[in-house]
């Protein structure tokens with residue numbers, strides 16, 4: 426029976442979907458994404474996301490970007 430080594434299990438921190446991929450498999454970067462979020466206290470949090478959840482995160486982050494930009498300019502006249 427064939428034996429494959431160097432396999433990593435990827436699990437999405439949001440939906441818990443997972444995959445077993447060998448080192449060097451292009452899906453390790455095309456299907457899995459390390460995302461970051463900075464809390465109100467300035468703490469950077471990281472999570473691993475599948476592509477679907479990463480797309481949802483980007484929508485969420487875009488709304489936060491808009492709020493940030495509005496907040497940053499509202500104090501100026």
Ligand SMILES: [Zn+2]
Pocket residue numbers: 437438439440441442474475476477478479
């Ligand atoms: Zn997911």
